[in-house]
Amino acid sequence: MQYGMIIDLERCVGCHACTIACKAEWEVPVEFGRNWVKRLGPSKVGKELASTYYPGLCNHCAKPPCVDACPADPVEMTFKDAKTGKTTTKSVAATWKDPLNGTVQIDKSRCLGCGACAEACPYGARYVNPALIDDISSDGKADKCTYCMPRVEAGLTPACVQTCITNARIFGDLDDANSDVAKYVAKGAKGLEPKGDTIGPNSRYYGKKKDITLLFQDSTPELADLSSVKRRAMMASMVKPAMRQARDLGLLGLAGALLVKGLTEEKDDK
């Protein structure tokens, strides 16, 4: 199964309802967004005028560069299919691609807050929320669209899909040929691949030819500078091992965290 979202630009009126509903649902800080809407044009597309929108969000990519960038120590994680009860175990860092539903998720309790994943994402779909801090990271935690998995698991649609005033956002399983999203893909809905690579974005766009041309012309992203991402990740993994150790000790709890923080701070104050 691979969850995906279609954005039908024939229906979209660029109202930003999706963006604000998401902010409310997930208490996203004002200055960030798990999704966004940009008005494109009016510009010339060939001899025609075109104007449309770029409603963007995490693409829950087939090959997510953000996942590869995470420097957190891997742990074994067991995934359970809600329907069949089938389980799969996989070694994952603090962010991973779910082997069962295809979404890309973050374990904030293990996130180092280094921002490597945010830098690695060509779409700018991740941010580090500085308000989320713990004994592992005082820099904040990486955050992004989860395709509203907690809502979906509760039988609801993603917040952006629910509020969309024209049903321009359609959510479902791309692997199910009978789903609405798969039908859109069959009709030609496509994702915004970054220049020079294919990473399999699963948020896809459908619309009039000239509008899709304008969208791809204006909004095709560049790949991130992966060497810079790696440097950032490496720094984080070097600076924070003591913190992670303390976390692993677990039972040490508060006292342990205080101890480690005290040590770190001393170092920091120099």
Added chain:
Amino acid sequence: MAFNLTRRKFLQTASLAAAAVPLSKVVSAETGVAKASLEPKGTMDDTTVVGGLCEMCFWRCQLVGKVRDGQLMKLEGNPKSIDNGVSLCARGNAGVKLLYDVDRLKYPLKNVGKRGEPVWKRISWKEALDECGSKLKAVVDQHGPQGICVFPHGASAKYPMHYFERTVGTHNVSEASFFQCRGIRDAAYVNTTGKAPGEFVDMANTKVIFLVGSHLGENIHVSHIKAYIKGLQNGAKLVVADPRYSAAAAKSDIWVQIKPGTDTAYLLAIMNYLVKNNKYDKDFVAKHTSGFDKFSEAISEWTLDKAAKECDIPAAQIKEVAELLAANAPNVAIHPGRFSSWYGNDFQRERSLACLTALLGAYYVKGGWAEPKNPKLGKTSWAAQEHGDKHNLNVSNGKKVHPYSPPGTPTELIRDCAISGKPYAIKGCVIWGQNPMQTVPNQEKMKQVFKAMDFIMCVDVMPTDATMWADILLPESSYLERHDEIKVGTGRIKADDKLPTQFIAPRMPMVKAMFERKDQVYITNEIAKRMGHEKDIPAQTLEDLVDKTLEAANITLASVKAEGGIHLQPGQSPYGVPDDFMVQLFNEEIAAAGFPGAPTYKSVEGVPAGYARLLFGRAPVHTFNRTQNNVWLNHEMPDNPVWLNDEVAAKLGVKEGDIVGFINSEGVKSRTTTSVKVTPGIRKDAVYMYHGFGSANPLLTEGVGKGVDDQSLITKIAIDPETGCSGMRNNFVKLTKDGKTLDIPA
């Protein structure tokens, strides 16, 4: 990335409970210490409060609140709604941030500084109400009730407006929604079809959607946009006349890039073509219109070629549009528009739209104009009283100055009287929910009005550029904290339902009002008591007022709440022309009043050399200036880039993103600057910006000074002669950049 852990931050973290901005609070079972969770909870498990009715704009979508520990976390469309459904627009969703806006008015305030340069002092409600009551009573005692002028807007302003108009007895009420917005449309249709048209076009079921200068897709009214997109998805053709490649134009099949101000010529040519070529609905015209012969004679000069020249569009395109309409009649949606205060020749344009609909037989048919049969409610309010026309500024020597004025008195008549003192003195001003500094053109004139007053009181939710002029400023509870306004309408429970269902949705509070905010019934009644009108009070509380209004439908607030916040009942088909429905193609009464009896084009002032016409319109995430301070909406759209034609920009050497200011043809400069949006999607002789930016009130800490206040550049006022409404698009600007003034090339 540096690992910055300061001592202070460390101590904060160590104390855990104080960690950063608390998100969802959780209590750890192990430690018993409240700790900020890293994962927001989502609103799925929050308490749902029903009965909300949005007023981020005035479409009034039905909503529910998600409340956690007494705090409103989120707003959603009410699942029971057959209007907006579970959808809300960006503004609707952002209501949470209006509710908790730190800049909101909290306590009654008195200006102890100069008028217009306020120094605010917090006072008690008793002191505030005593002062309002005594000062307004003094005005009435000295100058008569006509000495009070009222600028109301929004649901909460209706009750006090009725008080001042009906009980106190002043004619001098100017609603922006009429005199600076849709009043012309309503007046024109009422005097053509007998009905205010609303936006009752059946776009969902139409074959052609015909728009003239519409903001559809830029002004978001949820159920209306749903119908529009549904129609387009069903294959309706879209025809959009606009000087700009608007959001609607971008979805159109035919974009008519019309010269500003010439729309009526375009409409007359379409109608003349239909008549000359026998492509009009003869049956409808015979049964349901009057004055066809005089009408067709009057418009006969409007050949395709003549209009093409006047409107600066190809004759073939006008013909194409006319043929498309004729081929699909009567299932065509000729949209009456909404904001219609454009050029001062607008009554005639709106009359033309109403007549075109008739020629196409597109009234009360599927896909045409079809007024829904809405549920009936009571009209509890201050009792209507006759006050005569002696002090009605719109009556001069027994004759109406603007005979087709919407209800109230045309704004300019009030302002001229207030400034000159002739024919009488206006010395008291009540501003309730309106921001006349940014709705009424010519801000300097508005300031003169304020300066002429003995007393100004203002009631609002937020500070605005108008509240700066108050002597007493009162904080009102918002639409999320009070009962109020009842939305009625029709919809379909299931898409394929044969008949529509009626709904009644009275507003209910989502949370309790905080600080010392009060509702309009409390405030008005307390003032009425102090002005000697206690016996006239129609309702003691807002709930009481709403319940009395609901009586006619045999329901109560309590019963509707139990039904999930919306009452549903069987409806009737909107289709089928009533026997007595008549469209006056030529209106003898209008002719007798000295105006053209048939729709007539009057050209507007041309663009002076070196200038561009200033066009303005709506932004999808803002409701004028009202939402500019909303942190979520401000983040989405903090300012209003000016659209500049790409060829003009190249000649001026102006690039995308450059920062510019403006100077208008009367020498008025913009207070602030904005960025340039270079696009081929606008005519060379016009610039365009979103309306409602550039607030001057420093108490709007988020919105102040962001973008340019288009209203500040609208100083020339064109009055629509039939209605007395303001035309605001006859103002011309040059750009200023780096201290230089840039002439717009021809």
